[in-house]
Amino acid sequence: MPFYHKLGSIPPKRHIQFRKPDGSLYYEQLFGTIGFDGMYTNSYHEQRPTQVKAIKKQYSVSPKIAFQNNIKSYRFKGFLVEPQKDYLESRKTVLVNSDCSIVLAAPTASTQDYFYKNTDADELIFIHKGSGKLRTMFGNINFKYGDYLLIPRGVIYKIDFDSSDNRLFIVESRRPIYTPKRYRNWFGQLLEHAPFCERDIRRPQELETYNKSGEFLIKVKKRDDIIEMLYASHPFDVIGYDGYNYPYAFSIHNFEPITGRIHQPPPVHQTFETDAFVVCSFVPRLYDYHPLSIPAPYNHSNIDSDEVLYYVDGDFMSRNDVEAGHISLHPAGIPHGPHPGATERSIGKTKTEELAVMVDTFKPLMITEEAMKIADETYYTSWLE
Numbered sequence: 001m002p003f004y005h006k007l008g009s010i011p012p013k014r015h016i017q018f019r020k021p022d023g024s025l026y027y028e029q030l031f032g033t034i035g036f037d038g039m040y041t042n043s044y045h046e047q048r049p050t051q052v053k054a055i056k057k058q059y060s061v062s063p064k065i066a067f068q069n070n071i072k073s074y075r076f077k078g079f080l081v082e083p084q085k086d087y088l089e090s091r092k093t094v095l096v097n098s099d100c101s102i103v104l105a106a107p108t109a110s111t112q113d114y115f116y117k118n119t120d121a122d123e124l125i126f127i128h129k130g131s132g133k134l135r136t137m138f139g140n141i142n143f144k145y146g147d148y149l150l151i152p153r154g155v156i157y158k159i160d161f162d163s164s165d166n167r168l169f170i171v172e173s174r175r176p177i178y179t180p181k182r183y184r185n186w187f188g189q190l191l192e193h194a195p196f197c198e199r200d201i202r203r204p205q206e207l208e209t210y211n212k213s214g215e216f217l218i219k220v221k222k223r224d225d226i227i228e229m230l231y232a233s234h235p236f237d238v239i240g241y242d243g244y245n246y247p248y249a250f251s252i253h254n255f256e257p258i259t260g261r262i263h264q265p266p267p268v269h270q271t272f273e274t275d276a277f278v279v280c281s282f283v284p285r286l287y288d289y290h291p292l293s294i295p296a297p298y299n300h301s302n303i304d305s306d307e308v309l310y311y312v313d314g315d316f317m318s319r320n321d322v323e324a325g326h327i328s329l330h331p332a333g334i335p336h337g338p339h340p341g342a343t344e345r346s347i348g349k350t351k352t353e354e355l356a357v358m359v360d361t362f363k364p365l366m367i368t369e370e371a372m373k374i375a376d377e378t379y380y381t382s383w384l385e
């Protein structure tokens with residue numbers, strides 16, 4: 001996140017002696033991105049963060065692809081994904097390309113006897129159902145319904161859930177996820193016209209520091225493999241850190257919609273960007289106020305991007321028969337638009353209560369076997385009268 005954050009104790013300068021009460025040194029770690037050119041954090045550990053004791057197992061969790069080169073519109077019924085106790089096993093990749101994976105998960109329990117780290121993808125976790133605490137090496141963040149949790153690659157974490165009823169929509173991104181550049185000034189500060197500002201960004205506030213030795217299992221995801229690494233020190237042993245690279249939360253309910261006299265294009269809903277896809281938030285808002293306005297969107301061809309819409313709550317004005325937890329996939333190359341009757345139905349409406357998350361990818365998405373288990377294969381004909 002491009003603003004400075006500091007938590008815990010740090011020395012007055014980088015890379016100098018920083019001593020514990022007993023006179024020994026804390027162990028500094030530079031946690032950087034984009035070579036040494038991107039956002040970074042300097043953290044101070046009770047023990048060396050490098051003490052690998054054993055590599056227990058390595059296994060593939062590569063999603064099985066059902067369709068490549070897809071040009072069919074699909075609807076997937078996300079709430080049909082089976083709840084599972086284990087956090088990692090509960091994660092089902094439904095759509096994937098070389099830049100990102102779109103994952104649904106219904107974990108029924110907190111992460112138990114292991115820590116988790118994704119080494120080469122940022123994780124954006126949208127909380128559709130559930131609440132709890134994200135616990136990381138950089139401190140903790142409480143979360144609830146409507147939160148996006150952005151966990152940069154390399155951050156070691158656990159998730160504690162308050163109950164067993166949880167539904168997550170996750171984007172794993174091999175490209176770094178940022179707030180849109182056009183929302184920020186030269187200095188990185190969010191501009192006046194941005195639909196959210198720094199006050200809406202919740203940074204880690206509670207640092208758990210354990211100076212413990214023993215055996216600590218970190219399940220590390222690298223590409224499509226999980227590697228079970230046993231460390232000799234507790235991964236949450238940071239006494240303090242500062243910098244720009246840390247996990248944070250942003251609630252979709254704090255996204256201030258931008259509206260107009262006539263229909264506004266999807267970019268006004270943009271919340272996050274990468275160089276390979278965008279994430280947009282559709283939130284309750286007033287409709288267009290031109291006297292002849294048509295609130296429903298026009299038919300549109302996303303010639304060069306696949307459009308994934310995850311329906312969260314409220315009424316979905318442009319679609320018939322779409323429910324919370326559904327995903328629509330409108331692939332690049334063909335037009336899509338309102339269902340029959342939806343355009344006419346929208347005229348005269350003054351507001352919407354819809355809540356949805358959209359992911360538009362520039363490269364086409366492949367459909368996995370997990371997605372086909374929850375697919376409505378007749379959706380592509382749903383625009384017929």
Ligand SMILES: [Fe+2]
Nearest residue numbers: 300307330336
């Ligand atoms: Fe669309």
